[in-house]
Amino acid sequence: MKLFLDTADVAVIKDMVPTGMVDGVTTNPSLIAKSGRNIAEVIAEICALVEGPISAEAVAVDFETMVKEGDKLAAIADNVVVKLPLTWDGLRACRAFTDKGIKTNVTLCFSAAQAMLAAKAGATFISPFVGRLEDHGADGIGLLEEIRVLYDVHGFETEILAASLRNPAHVSAAALAGADAATLPPDVLKALVKHPLTDKGLDQFLADWGKTGQSIL
Numbered sequence: 001m002k003l004f005l006d007t008a009d010v011a012v013i014k015d016m017v018p019t020g021m022v023d024g025v026t027t028n029p030s031l032i033a034k035s036g037r038n039i040a041e042v043i044a045e046i047c048a049l050v051e052g053p054i055s056a057e058a059v060a061v062d063f064e065t066m067v068k069e070g071d072k073l074a075a076i077a078d079n080v081v082v083k084l085p086l087t088w089d090g091l092r093a094c095r096a097f098t099d100k101g102i103k104t105n106v107t108l109c110f111s112a113a114q115a116m117l118a119a120k121a122g123a124t125f126i127s128p129f130v131g132r133l134e135d136h137g138a139d140g141i142g143l144l145e146e147i148r149v150l151y152d153v154h155g156f157e158t159e160i161l162a163a164s165l166r167n168p169a170h171v172s173a174a175a176l177a178g179a180d181a182a183t184l185p186p187d188v189l190k191a192l193v194k195h196p197l198t199d200k201g202l203d204q205f206l207a208d209w210g211k212t213g214q215s216i217l
Helices: 010-019 029-035 039-049 063-074 088-099 112-120 130-135 140-154 168-176 186-191 196-212
Strands: 002-006 024-026 054-057 080-085 104-109 125-128 159-162 181-184
Touching: 002 010, 002 186, 010 039, 010 186, 024 181, 029 039, 039 054, 039 063, 054 104, 063 080, 063 088, 080 088, 088 104, 088 112, 104 112, 112 125, 112 140, 125 140, 130 140, 130 168, 140 159, 140 168, 159 168, 168 181, 168 186, 181 186
Parallel strands: 002 024, 002 181, 024 054, 054 080, 080 104, 104 125, 125 159, 159 181
Antiparallel strands: none
16 A cells, blocks of 8 residues: 655655655645645655655636646646545546546545545545544445445546545555555554554663673774
8 A cells, every 4th residue: 555645744744755755745725725836846845855645736616727727737746646625626637637537536536436436527526524424424445345345346547546644554454455555644653663562672672782782883
């Protein structure tokens, strides 16, 4: 499963890239607003740092303006993926971009039926929101499983990009549910490596090694 960073903080991305774990980046209007910077400049910098897909979201709600915004975003770099809302205008724009060879990420997905429509529109990625579904008492991981079955049964090539992942358990569950990729905040990605028994074991190894008085170097 590919791991994407869900952030528009260039400094954080630059810090995480050397780990080799950053396969792509997703941004949204809220993250761009939080950065306080111009969207084109931020996306260009991120694309220069990460070779994988970089999602940049159109903010228009009508088809014509979505296409204009998407064209401008896609022109920033070859690895830009135009992010679109799961609305009729968004799906129409998705088809238009797909026909032009521009990759898309259809976002704000909350049902398998919506995911089917996005796949039929030719979406490169579909972004089901796991955490937000759970906030409303629904089964977010269950949705990923449903979409996986639906896509496999019908041979859809759209990749499932699990979004709104709040903790390491969400990430593991998304992987087991068959998600092709997951996008997560930097703090959640960093938390994946953590386990108290790992820390305890390392402390013991170091203590035992210190008793030998040896040095490998």
